[in-house]
Amino acid sequence: MPSHRPSSHRPIGTNRRKLPTATWVGIVVTLVLALIALASGGVWSMLLMTALVVLITAVYGLLFRRTTWLRLPRKRSAAALGAGLAFVVLLGSGSAFGAAHPSSPAADQPAAMAASPAPTKTPHAAATPTPTPTPTVTTKLVTETARIPFESTTVENDTLAQGTTTVTTKGVRGVQTTTYRVTITDGKETRRQQVLQEVTTPPVAQVTSVGTYVAPAPAPAPAPAPAVPDGGGATALCVDGSLSYAAHHQGACSHHGGVAQFYK
Incomplete structure (x- = not known):
């Protein structure tokens, strides 16, 4: 009768072990930090953050011989191997992140100046701000003339017939000269100050004569002589x-x- 040996196979699922809470906490924290790094710096930043967390955890397990959330063996060789791999990944991701995100020109300027005594201007270099030009200011004297109106006067003239008028002196307008000091800034007048004002040609008043002469009345004609009486005696x-x-x-x-x- 065949002997029945107990089966060495266990039901499916009996070898599965549940991960401890510390492992889940470590995974969640690492994922959160990786997502934050991904949002701020991209994929290389995410790898850099993940490698940094793994390296710190492996070094901690190596020094204190404790099982961390990574579930690495307690042997120092295994912990050292995990720490080394994390360090290599950290260096690689750091180099890639630096290549993808070059430093600002201000930070690299001292090193560039030390390496090259006479830096050349490249088409992609930042343009040097143009200094504000100093305004050009000049002054000059400007002379302007203006007409002065003449006055009119009336005088009586007894040699002219009453009711008649005549201009005996014709009026002439005068000239007033004004001198200004003008300030010009960049080709435009910005200030005007009066320096001198004088009458260079005085006006001449116009004189009009009005006649007042009235002719006397004519003398009456003499009466005719009467006829001589008595035959002219x-x-x-x-x-x-x-x-x-x-x-x-x-x-x-x-x-x-x-x-x-x-x-x-």
Whole structure:
């Protein structure tokens, strides 16, 4: 009768061991730090952070011979191997991160200056800021002239007929000269200051004459002499209308106001 040996196989799932809580905590913390590094610096930053966490954990297990969340054997050789691998990964990821993220020009400037005494300007180099130019300021004297209006006066003239006018002196406008000191900055006038103002040509007043002369009334025509009476015996007509029969002009009408007209 065949003997029945106990089976050496165990039911599926009996060899599985649950990971301790410390291991899960370490994995979660490492993943969180790796994701933060990925978001801030990219893939190489994530690898750099992961390698750093693994290296610190392996060194801790190597020094104190304790089982860490990495579940490495307690032997120093195994812990040293894990720490070495983590260190190699750390160096590699650090070099790759540095190549992908070069340092700023300000940080590399001292080293570049020490290596090259006369740095050359490359097309990709940052442009040197252009210094602010100093404004050009000049001053000059500017002279301007302006017309001065003349005054008008009126005078009476008794040699001109009343109601007539004539310009006896023609008016002339004068000239006023003003001098300014002008400040010019970069080709534009920025200030104007008066230095001198004077009347270089005085105005001449205009004189108009108004006539006031009134002509006298004409003298009335003398009355015609009356006819000589008595056949012309009278020699003169007196002012009072009487007749004079004097033989000579002298003494005629002496008592009648004088002679108005001689007949003979």
